[in-house]
Amino acid sequence: MTRPRIVLDAMGGDNAPGEPVAGALMAAGVLGAEIILVGRKDAVEPELRGTGTIRDVRVVEAPDVIEMDEHATEAVRAKPLSSINVGLQMVKRGEADAFVTAGNTGATMAAALLTLGRVKGIGRPALATIFPAAEGRLTMLLDVGANADCRPIHLVQFAHMGSAYMERMFGLQRPRVALLSIGEEETKGNQLTLEVHQLLRGSRLNFIGNVEGKDLPRGLADVVVMDGFTGNVVLKTAEGIAELLFTELRKAVELTPWNKAAGLILMSELRKVKRRLDYAEYGGAQLIGVDGIVVIGHGRSNARAIYNALKAARDAVQNGVLETMRAVGKEVPARGQPGGEAAAGDTSGED
Amino acid sequence: MTRPRIVLDAMGGDNAPGEPVAGALMAAGVLGAEIILVGRKDAVEPELRGTGTIRDVRVVEAPDVIEMDEHATEAVRAKPLSSINVGLQMVKRGEADAFVTAGNTGATMAAALLTLGRVKGIGRPALATIFPAAEGRLTMLLDVGANADCRPIHLVQFAHMGSAYMERMFGLQRPRVALLSIGEEETKGNQLTLEVHQLLRGSRLNFIGNVEGKDLPRGLADVVVMDGFTGNVVLKTAEGIAELLFTELRKAVELTPWNKAAGLILMSELRKVKRRLDYAEYGGAQLIGVDGIVVIGHGRSNARAIYNALKAARDAVQNGVLETMRAVGKEVPARGQPGGEAAAGDTSGED
Known part of the structure; x- marks a missing residue:
């Protein structure tokens, strides 16, 4: 198999370009992938200087930067030479296999939709994340933020995509699919x-x-x-509660010397x-249903989170997740008919 | 002021009648309220036997029990002599000032709406709970489950009710009201x-x-x-993450003798x-917007949680929360006009 080529947005996230570059260096030579840092060379190259090896890492110039708090669609249009746009165009042109960023989530989703388009047959791409459940089980949650308002068919398509993803990436047989609601009863x-x-x-599906x-967090379902x-x-909410x-625990540990000693032992x-609960550790969220591999890390990503996002992207490329999604798009229901599988030609585009 | 009379559903919750009765006994003589246990006398009275004092506690017969997993509206209609129905009717007839239960939430909401009706001017009652935020601050969240589908005006009315509640119960000046969404920007x-x-x-409102x-959990808003x-x-989700x-902590503590010792110190x-996060400790949820004081505890309520729910009901009675809600109903917007205050006569009933 050829080596996956992953574009990493060097300017994305609260700690850019330092942490993205550090994450790329962690991944270089370890992941067996080529990492293409895209961003302002005058900002990125100083970060690379003095590091021992830059094997597997190269830099591509993108003069513009979309900031974390910019309006998504406006920024994408106003800054065609931003690292997000330039990186996604490399994927579109086949010069790279995946795009990874810890930058502006809204802008990345908008740019990905504009540049890569949707997988044929999928009405709406979804942001999917892997949630760490009890006993080391992994549960894919989707959509975690791409579509604030959904119609029933969108959730049905998410279910098909999620099921196919978990089957393909983790070898699960007929993944258990569930619907988040406010009671078990139908x-x-x-x-x-x-x-x-x-x-x-x-x-x-195995609903x-x-x-x-x-x-x-109980791992009752795979999707x-x-x-x-x-x-x-x-x-x-999960982030806030953790x-x-x-x-509170840190405060409790500070209360007495005995607590402090106990805290050191348990720390x-x-x-x-904490790491299990910190979903940044889990390789960020993947935008599935766009016609390319796109991984979006938490804005606060450190080097390790970037490394994990790169690893998630590499795994998705090597497991042929995009081809799987294209196959899902061909057979997924396109409208709300129960059990109906749309004809392959019916791809019912929508916004 | 006359002593508040609180009806407690002795048959409600996973641990009934044991824990409700124990909670009533904890409250008796302490809260300065009369506690009326409503339920099957043959089940409740044995629990009272042998206890030192039953001052302030009496039992009212209700032969039927609505189970936790029964269909809400069907059960309410099929069992007019259930403890939930009998208790709420006492409030309706003015024989009691508040109703408290750890039983079937859906059935309680349906029965309360049927028996007590809505506060005039309020379109939909809401389930409100107090969330323990950072540094001892309290935040009221609503609606936490009464209305699965809402129109904009309902949330506006919830905001008015929540603000008036926090002002009245905790003496806050112009409570800070916020809207839960997926980003700070409008x-x-x-x-x-x-x-x-x-x-x-x-x-x-102070929006x-x-x-x-x-x-x-940061206490940025009061409502x-x-x-x-x-x-x-x-x-x-908060419950699941906690x-x-x-x-996980318990597992970590069990790993080595050192961890175990450290765990004992920190336990x-x-x-x-844990108690701060256990919202049952915070007096359960209050159904506001119905024409009476109704407090619904967690199904898993123990005696302490019941005690707290009784205390919340007593405080609501003593602070005149129902009168406050009636005043809100008179001036709250009845339709979606920005800033518009409905005429007092316009109470626009709806389902």
Whole structure:
């Protein structure tokens, strides 16, 4: 197999270009992939200087930078030579196999849709993330933020994409697909989830029913689908609660010398727990349903998170995730008919 | 002031009637309220036997029990003599000032709406809970589960009710009201939150803008509004993440004798942290917007959680929360006009 070529946005994230470059250097020679740093050479090259090896790493100039707080679609149009646009164009032209960024999520999604387009047959791309569940199990959550408003067919398509992804990437047999709702019973939910429940029941997927927010860390399902508003709220709430807990624990440890000693003993274990919960460690989120491999890391990504995002991109390339998604697009239902598989020619484009 | 009379559903919750009765006994003589246990006398009275004092506690017969997993509206209609129905009817007839249960949330909401009705001017009652935020701050979240689908005006009314509640109960001056969304900018959100944002900006409330899931434990706002689907997902996700963390910590503590010793030292602190996160400790959720005081505890409530729910109900009665909600109903906007205050006569009933 040829070596995967991964474009990394050197200007993306709160800690750019330092951490992206450091992440690229961690990955170089280890991942068996070529890393193409895209960004302002005058900012990136000083970061590379003095490092022992830059084997497998090269830099491509992109003079513009889209900042973290810029308006997504406006920035994408106003800055065609931004690192995000330049990097995605390399993927579009076949000069690279994947694009990785810790930059502006909205801008990356907008640019990816504009540059790479959708996989034929998929109405809406989704942001998918792997959530660390109990006992080392992995659960894919999608959509976690690409589509604030969804129609039932979108969630059905997310379910098909997620199932195919977990099958392909982790070798799962008939992945267990669930729907996030507010009760296990099929009668519990909002209008959207009530309809999606029926559609998924009629599908050929291994649909195990509804799960609730408290079930997400339990690993009951391999794939859990939701609209992008709900998904974003879930991830951010999980992040906030974990932060609160660790802040409180840190305070408790400071209270007395005995607590401090106890804290020192437990600290390495605590750090492991924290790392499991820190979804940046899990290779960021993948934008599936666009016609290319795109991985978006947390804006606060450090070098290790960047390394993991690069690894996730490499694994997706090597496992042929894009080809899998194209196959899903050919057979996924295009409208809301229960169990109906759309004719291959019916790709019903929509915005 | 006369002594508040609180009806407690002795048959409600996973641990009924044992824990509700134990909670009533904890509260008796301490809260300065009369506790009326409603339920099957043959089940409740044995639990009272042998206890030292039953001052302030009496039992009212209700032969039927609505189980935790029964279909809400069907059960309410099929069992008019259930403890939930009998208790709420006592409030309706003015024989009690508040109703408290750890039983079937859906059935309680349905029965409360049927028996007590809505506060005039309020379109939809909401389930409101107090979330423990950083540095001892309290944030009211609503709706956390009464209305899976909401229109913009409902969230605006929730904001008015929440603000008035926090002002009345905790003496806050112009409580800070926020909207849960997926970004701070007013352009971030789904159709519902985009509209609600504009309506709240035009209102007379102290609207501080959008907050995200990660901000909820930070105490940035005194009231955060959301639709009931999202609110349920937020609470359940928080519960799940806290559970995951404590399970992992417990495992870490078991790994070596040193860890075990360290765990023992830290355990009481850890328990305090856990208690802060256990929202059952915070007096359960209050159904505001129905024409009566109704507090719904977690199904897993133990005696302490029941005690806290009784205390929350007593505080609501003593602070005149129902009168406050009636005043809100008179001046709250009834339709989606920005800043518009409905005429007092326009109470625009709806389902």
